[in-house]
Amino acid sequence: MAQAKSDRTTFFLEDLQVGQRFASASHTVDEAQIKRFAAEYDPQPFHLDPEAAKATLFGGLVASGWHTMAITMKLLVESGLPLAGGIIGTGGEISWPKPTQPGDTLTVVSEIEEVTPSRSRPDRGRIRVRNETRNQHGEIVQILIAKLIVPTRSTAAVGFALPQSRVAVADPSEP
């Protein structure tokens, strides 16, 4: 995948504008994946055991919301959001209008909602991106409004990548 990625056009802050949209590849989730994620990170009956899940709020086995999120991130990184510098988030808002079920094929559509250059750091800025994760029926299973840090084109020259830049990650109030 790293090879494939390096062939993609990547977007710096200057290349992004409100309303721009990106679509990811797809990922099909099966029961084994759901159980494996749940066993390690969300061990509850409705994510682990199809029989036990019938007697719960969900009426059957469903993926952990955090599994839907993890698959969404994989799709964004590998194909959905081709940002220069990678996908570096400081936080966001998440909701699950309906659960992911075994057999669902997920894709992510991302739309840039805000582009904000940093006042103090010319090498970067912040964007807000709405990411809708949809199943094969077009139903939205997750909405993630993500706050991301994106380098400017000047970055290669001044070193966006330097360790001293880390303090910015620790201060979500100013990108």
Added chain:
Amino acid sequence: MAQAKSDRTTFFLEDLQVGQRFASASHTVDEAQIKRFAAEYDPQPFHLDPEAAKATLFGGLVASGWHTMAITMKLLVESGLPLAGGIIGTGGEISWPKPTQPGDTLTVVSEIEEVTPSRSRPDRGRIRVRNETRNQHGEIVQILIAKLIVPTRSTAAVGFALPQSRVAVADPSEP
């Protein structure tokens, strides 16, 4: 773990009040765990390769924020938030004030911020919970404000668990 869990006191909606706090057990994150999660769900250099990570914004290998979130969920399910009916979320807000690093030992402190009985469904209500994930130095690596659905004590009688209740999960506006 299921055995251990069944011995814990679990909290119904009526048992919860604003200001109530819960603390989880701990989980130590090592480099192998960070790389394994990243390889599957967040394959970026700063989560996969300690050498390549030095030349990035983070200055070294760090865990994916979604890995920190997944570990947080595991801690909440296994020890942190003993809710009757399990931990069923409709969404929330997340932020990462600083990254999780290899060797960090994480714990979660949860505080109930809001308890709202459902107007239309006597078998359930909604709570808002602030969950701070801290490392061994007491530094906050993640804040998750979670919106959860919690059954009332009447539930066992009327069947919180019935499949027809699923519609409530699809309508985040009304628990």
